[in-house]
Amino acid sequence: MFKLWSSSPSASIRQFSSTVAKFATPTKDAAPKWTPNSIRTGLIARKRGMTSMYDDNGVRLPVTVLQLENCQVTANVKTVRPDQTEYHAVQVAAADRPLKTTTAQMRGHFKKAGVSPKRIVKEFPVTPDAHVPIGTTLSAIHFVPGQYVDVVAKSIGKGFQGGMKRWNFKGLRASHGVSVSHRSIGSTGGHQDPGRIWPGKKMAGRMGGETTTAQNLRVVRIDTSLGLIFVKGCVPGVDDAHVLVRDAKKRLQSLAKANQAKGLYEKVLPKGVTDLPFPAGTSELAETLPTIIEAPSDRVTSPFTPRE
Numbered sequence: 001m002f003k004l005w006s007s008s009p010s011a012s013i014r015q016f017s018s019t020v021a022k023f024a025t026p027t028k029d030a031a032p033k034w035t036p037n038s039i040r041t042g043l044i045a046r047k048r049g050m051t052s053m054y055d056d057n058g059v060r061l062p063v064t065v066l067q068l069e070n071c072q073v074t075a076n077v078k079t080v081r082p083d084q085t086e087y088h089a090v091q092v093a094a095a096d097r098p099l100k101t102t103t104a105q106m107r108g109h110f111k112k113a114g115v116s117p118k119r120i121v122k123e124f125p126v127t128p129d130a131h132v133p134i135g136t137t138l139s140a141i142h143f144v145p146g147q148y149v150d151v152v153a154k155s156i157g158k159g160f161q162g163g164m165k166r167w168n169f170k171g172l173r174a175s176h177g178v179s180v181s182h183r184s185i186g187s188t189g190g191h192q193d194p195g196r197i198w199p200g201k202k203m204a205g206r207m208g209g210e211t212t213t214a215q216n217l218r219v220v221r222i223d224t225s226l227g228l229i230f231v232k233g234c235v236p237g238v239d240d241a242h243v244l245v246r247d248a249k250k251r252l253q254s255l256a257k258a259n260q261a262k263g264l265y266e267k268v269l270p271k272g273v274t275d276l277p278f279p280a281g282t283s284e285l286a287e288t289l290p291t292i293i294e295a296p297s298d299r300v301t302s303p304f305t306p307r308e
Contacts, residue, residue, distance in 0.1 A: 032129050034278035036256035036268055041280055042124040042246030043071050043138055044094035045229060047153065049239045053220065053230065055297040058304065063220060064235045066151075066245060068227035069095045071138045073280075074113040076131045077123060089125045090132050093118035095242070120242050130279045140222040140229050142281030145295035146272040148216045148248035153237035157209035167202045212236040216251045218270075221294045224286040247276075272296050 034040070045066035052060050075091035095118055099107065102117040110117050114135045132138075143149055163169040163185035172178045172186065185204070189197040214235045221230040229245065237243055247253060252270070259267040269276070272295060277285055 032278065034276045036253075036260040037127065038130055038278065039125065039127045039253060040130050040142075040247055040276065040278065041073075041090035041092060041126050041132060041138075042122075042244055043068060043142055043229075044092055044120055044122055045069075045071070045243055045245050046095070047235060047237050047239055047241050047243050048228075050234060055220070055299075057297045057299055057302040059297065059299065061220060061232055062234070063230045063232055064151075064217075066229040066231065066235070066243060068138070068140055068229070070116070070118075071227075072113075072115045072118070073132045073134055073136045073138070074110065074115055074118070074121065075134060086128070087125070088128050088131065089123045090130070091121060091123045092138070093121040095119035122244060124244075124246060126279075132280045136280065137283040139281050139283045139286040140224050140227050141286045141289060141293075142277055143219045143222065143229060143245065143247075144273050144276055145219050145222055145293050146298075147219055147270050147276070148251040149219060149231060149245050150248050151214045151217055151231065151235040151243050151245050153212065153214075153235060153241060153243040155208045155210055155212040155236040156238055158207040160205065161207040162204045163202065166204065166207045169202075216248050218298065219295065221292065223292050224289065225291045271298065 045068050048065040048067050050062060050064050053063055054060055071092060071094040073090060074093045077087070077089040077091060079087040081087060093110070093115065097117050097119045099117055102110070106121075107117065158165070162183055164171050164183050167185075169185050171183045172181050174182050185202075188201055188203060189195075214233070217231040217233050217235065219229060220232050222228065223230075231245075235243060256268045259265070
């Protein structure tokens, strides 16, 4: 299931499964168990940079390191829309800040929640069964190694760029027939009909600096002592920027519902994942598990094994 860094891997795997099951099993005083119809809250992390690691097959993987900074729940939101449907969300705050640099309004908000002042506050839509008690400290164990996540951040600003860099236009001919116009975008509109340029035409302009989502990134390792989440691939934003990490909408939430409806229960969660901490992975849960948990390789066979 999972590769755990400890003296007895099999014992740690059993410990992880039983502990998650205990925290996730619905009882009279416990939260309900995760289902494909459940939407959990996300986390606020800080992008620390990229590095590389090797899986159990010896394959080198590019990974991005995300670090949690005292990520805590500050509010549970429930709003009734005009059509009488309900909107549920969990408000999360992270990165402690000095009290003197916090506005009076936010001081009162954090004091009511019983947490220290934070630098960033975000809201994650959830299902009604996924509310988290106010003041709960969230841990990296919230995301199980082997599952997929989406990372939302502000992309790096590139300034004013031409059509080739901004939209991947191939430009004009680089040899005969073109004079000093090799990177031109070409014609942009008709002369008489329509006699103008349609709105939304891909042209030169500001590039980057927009909210971007990197979808379906695999969690390959977590470190609960340092609050680190290692995801395979790159994420938007500059180093040390805050990013939002949540369960993958397409590859986890939507796919889980589809497989559940088809009766493919073994495919509800990704390979190697048996359950998700619900409603959230807390610091109390992290204390009962190994510090470092690593996902097994997603390859069926080793790339160094000759094909038959």
